[in-house]
Amino acid sequence: MPRAGLTRAAIAAAALELIDENGIAAFSMRKLGARLGVDPMAVYRHFRDQEDVFDAVAEAIFDEIETDALPWEEGWRAVAERYSYALRDVLLAHPNAVATFATRPVRSQASIDTGVRMIEVFTAAGFTPGDALRVSRSLRELTIGHALSLATVRLGAQTRSRKPDPGAPDYNVLAEAADATTIDDHFEVGLAAMLDGCDHLHGPPSDLGRDP
Numbered sequence: 001m002p003r004a005g006l007t008r009a010a011i012a013a014a015a016l017e018l019i020d021e022n023g024i025a026a027f028s029m030r031k032l033g034a035r036l037g038v039d040p041m042a043v044y045r046h047f048r049d050q051e052d053v054f055d056a057v058a059e060a061i062f063d064e065i066e067t068d069a070l071p072w073e074e075g076w077r078a079v080a081e082r083y084s085y086a087l088r089d090v091l092l093a094h095p096n097a098v099a100t101f102a103t104r105p106v107r108s109q110a111s112i113d114t115g116v117r118m119i120e121v122f123t124a125a126g127f128t129p130g131d132a133l134r135v136s137r138s139l140r141e142l143t144i145g146h147a148l149s150l151a152t153v154r155l156g157a158q159t160r161s162r163k164p165d166p167g168a169p170d171y172n173v174l175a176e177a178a179d180a181t182t183i184d185d186h187f188e189v190g191l192a193a194m195l196d197g198c199d200h201l202h203g204p205p206s207d208l209g210r211d212p
Helices: 008-022 029-036 050-062 076-092 093-104 109-124 128-154 173-179 186-199
Strands: none
Touching: 008 029, 008 050, 008 093, 029 050, 029 186, 050 076, 050 093, 076 093, 076 109, 076 128, 076 186, 093 128, 109 128, 128 186
16 A cells, blocks of 8 residues: 555656656656655556656646636737746756656646636637637747757856856857847747737637627
8 A cells, every 4th residue: 555645746756856856857756755764666666667756746846836816807819928938947847847747748737727728718718729729838948949959048058158257259149149148038029920810710700608
């Protein structure tokens, strides 16, 4: 029988802590057992294998999003925008785990409920169900890609930059543009462009659920 108090949620939380602290490359089931104070084999009573643990880690990250706080009554664009920022912020709180989240599906009940609710908001705004899902997937991929890029920089990639300094012979317009920006100030631009581009996909709002 599984040890009392040892649950899938507790194991996933401990695994996320280890990844946050040391990165995915340093993770092992032995270290996870030590963090939990159990024999590593106890984990296998709750998970099939390490990949199953990583799936649960991705679900735990998603579950940190305060989905009830999203502006569900303010229309599709407000929901899409706030969801994207909320997802980005949660991912950047776990830079070592962004790649884990990005490389596996998230099947938690919170994720499914959020997906259903977003499709309902989009279709109420006049999107077809197919286009609603396409927009939702595009938002997720934009946000995860941005978070992955930013996490990589924050974890040390920026220290390997070879950008020339102002006044150097090879200081060009690209280097000048880089000095005029920050590593994370383009997310708003990209998100707005995506939402603007999706605007033509929906027809008139649905009357479904409205008072006659």
